[in-house]
Amino acid sequence: MSPITLKSYEDRIATHPSPLARRLLKIMTDKKTNLCVSLDVDTKDELLRLADTLGAYVCVFKTHVDTIENYTYESVIVPLVELSKRHNFLIFEDRKFADIGSTVKSQYTSGIFKIVQWAHITNAHALPGPGIIDGLYSGTKDINEERGLLLLAEMSSAGSLATGDYTDKTVDLARRNRAFTFGFIAQNRLGADDEDFIIMTPGVGLDDKGDGLGQQYRTVDDAVSGGSDIIIVGRGIFAKGRDPVTESKRYREAGWKAYTARVK
Amino acid sequence: MSPITLKSYEDRIATHPSPLARRLLKIMTDKKTNLCVSLDVDTKDELLRLADTLGAYVCVFKTHVDTIENYTYESVIVPLVELSKRHNFLIFEDRKFADIGSTVKSQYTSGIFKIVQWAHITNAHALPGPGIIDGLYSGTKDINEERGLLLLAEMSSAGSLATGDYTDKTVDLARRNRAFTFGFIAQNRLGADDEDFIIMTPGVGLDDKGDGLGQQYRTVDDAVSGGSDIIIVGRGIFAKGRDPVTESKRYREAGWKAYTARVK
Numbered sequence: 001m002s003p004i005t006l007k008s009y010e011d012r013i014a015t016h017p018s019p020l021a022r023r024l025l026k027i028m029t030d031k032k033t034n035l036c037v038s039l040d041v042d043t044k045d046e047l048l049r050l051a052d053t054l055g056a057y058v059c060v061f062k063t064h065v066d067t068i069e070n071y072t073y074e075s076v077i078v079p080l081v082e083l084s085k086r087h088n089f090l091i092f093e094d095r096k097f098a099d100i101g102s103t104v105k106s107q108y109t110s111g112i113f114k115i116v117q118w119a120h121i122t123n124a125h126a127l128p129g130p131g132i133i134d135g136l137y138s139g140t141k142d143i144n145e146e147r148g149l150l151l152l153a154e155m156s157s158a159g160s161l162a163t164g165d166y167t168d169k170t171v172d173l174a175r176r177n178r179a180f181t182f183g184f185i186a187q188n189r190l191g192a193d194d195e196d197f198i199i200m201t202p203g204v205g206l207d208d209k210g211d212g213l214g215q216q217y218r219t220v221d222d223a224v225s226g227g228s229d230i231i232i233v234g235r236g237i238f239a240k241g242r243d244p245v246t247e248s249k250r251y252r253e254a255g256w257k258a259y260t261a262r263v264k
Numbered sequence: 265m266s267p268i269t270l271k272s273y274e275d276r277i278a279t280h281p282s283p284l285a286r287r288l289l290k291i292m293t294d295k296k297t298n299l300c301v302s303l304d305v306d307t308k309d310e311l312l313r314l315a316d317t318l319g320a321y322v323c324v325f326k327t328h329v330d331t332i333e334n335y336t337y338e339s340v341i342v343p344l345v346e347l348s349k350r351h352n353f354l355i356f357e358d359r360k361f362a363d364i365g366s367t368v369k370s371q372y373t374s375g376i377f378k379i380v381q382w383a384h385i386t387n388a389h390a391l392p393g394p395g396i397i398d399g400l401y402s403g404t405k406d407i408n409e410e411r412g413l414l415l416l417a418e419m420s421s422a423g424s425l426a427t428g429d430y431t432d433k434t435v436d437l438a439r440r441n442r443a444f445t446f447g448f449i450a451q452n453r454l455g456a457d458d459e460d461f462i463i464m465t466p467g468v469g470l471d472d473k474g475d476g477l478g479q480q481y482r483t484v485d486d487a488v489s490g491g492s493d494i495i496i497v498g499r500g501i502f503a504k505g506r507d508p509v510t511e512s513k514r515y516r517e518a519g520w521k522a523y524t525a526r527v528k
Contacts, residue, residue: 040370064367064370067370070376094367101421101479102477106304106331107328110331110333111331111333112333127425128421128425129423130423155364155391155392160391160393161434165429213365214364
């Protein structure tokens with residue numbers, strides 16, 4: 001077990017090399033939650049209603065803005081940022097950037113999304129090589145607030161090629177800019193014993209096994225005891241017949257209990 | 265040299281397993297061009313003006329719709345589709361899908377882009393495993409026109425992890441659905457001798473070496489003699505001081521000359 005996983009979120013605030021990670025660990029400590037809810041909904045009304053209703057239970061909301069019907073910056077982003085301040089959560093646009101440096105820089109900063117303006121966190125595949133990190137980082141230079149990048153080191157889908165040597169090379173690339181690349185999307189703790197990377201884990205569900213399109217689920221205890229710092233839950237909370245408030249409370253409790261058991 | 269690279273585009277029409285590839289090979293034969301121009305511009309007026317001005321010289325235009333300022337479906341997509349009919353080119357949205365099946369299906373079909381409605385071609389990383397192909401393919405079921413997917417088997421950026429075993433596994437995954445996955449983004453011919461995959465090659469430039477964010481350039485002759493079927497050119501045509509019409513004609517001629525030398 002890596003020594004990092006035995007330290008409390010609070011103790012890690014003082015030493016983490018990323019300003020964004022320090023802010024995130026503080027929110028987790030203050031709100032007693034390691035739950036990231038994935039807002040997998042199609043309409044802006046639903047997105048904003050859920051961000052308001054569930055905001056108290058999460059440290060991070062994960063979004064896919066490119067799937068929202070009738071998206072506009074004014075009607076989606078402006079109120080979402082307002083809610084993030086009111087409920088003290090961070091916004092993670094799950095963009096999975098995967099292009100060469102000059103292209104991801106444009107995709108991060110321009111067009112109708114202007115992701116860097118509002119998403120505290122985004123993520124990228126290391127596949128294109130170091131230029132993707134440099135390109136994204138160069139996009140943050142005019143932003144006066146913490147910004148952080150997660151690299152996808154492992155995926156939760158069946159037959160993923162992000163394993164073994166690929167995962168190792170991704171960890172190496174994360175070391176290129178530790179003030180910006182603060183962690184991984186992964187299923188397990190990664191990095192050397194003295195390297196504090198925040199591990200965010202998707203594919204966590206208490207009641208499901210899979211979705212017929214390759215997604216596979218693990219329990220909260222499995223993920224957190226394996227070294228995950230933040231559990232990402234989507235369909236566990238929003239699937240048909242589930243009450244999002246009840247389920248968010250349940251996942252938050254399960255996540256926090258597994259974390260306190262790990263660090264005690 | 266793979267026997268596929270010695271066959272003419274016209275001869276490959278009769279045998280290709282993908283309806284989209286057959287349509288594309290027909291366009292290339294009729295218009296005598298293997299040039300794909302990457303419309304790397306920020307405004308919709310520029311995008312549409314170039315699609316009209318350069319449409320005669322290309323078989324495919326490659327787009328990144330998420331970088332267009334003031335994008336709307338009505339003001340960008342509707343006229344672009346109209347131009348694609350007038351000039352007989354295909355549209356390739358270079359989305360580089362890279363998420364699990366259920367998510368890429370939403371990203372392909374919904375939101376404000378609705379990519380599957382208008383992009384004849386899109387592309388994806390094989391990284392998440394077979395679910396990404398199944399998810400995208402399931403998004404095409406209500407579309408009454410050819411649609412095709414390219415997998416990213418190799419990238420042109422420095423330090424890319426898409427090499428060796430990763431490339432081999434990507435080729436294996438492409439075999440899962442040959443009517444939909446019709447080829448690769450790659451630097452070299454891929455697949456067995458009797459497998460006709462269309463190879464589209466980025467990072468082609470006659471006058472540049474790199475961009476400072478990891479992009480590396482090869483010449484037209486290098487790419488086509490290495491097995492590329494379609495050269496993708498962006499900054500070679502649009503960099504400052506270059507006339508896009510002059511450069512498009514130049515790249516089209518160089519590409520066609522290299523192709524006729526290969527198959528003669």
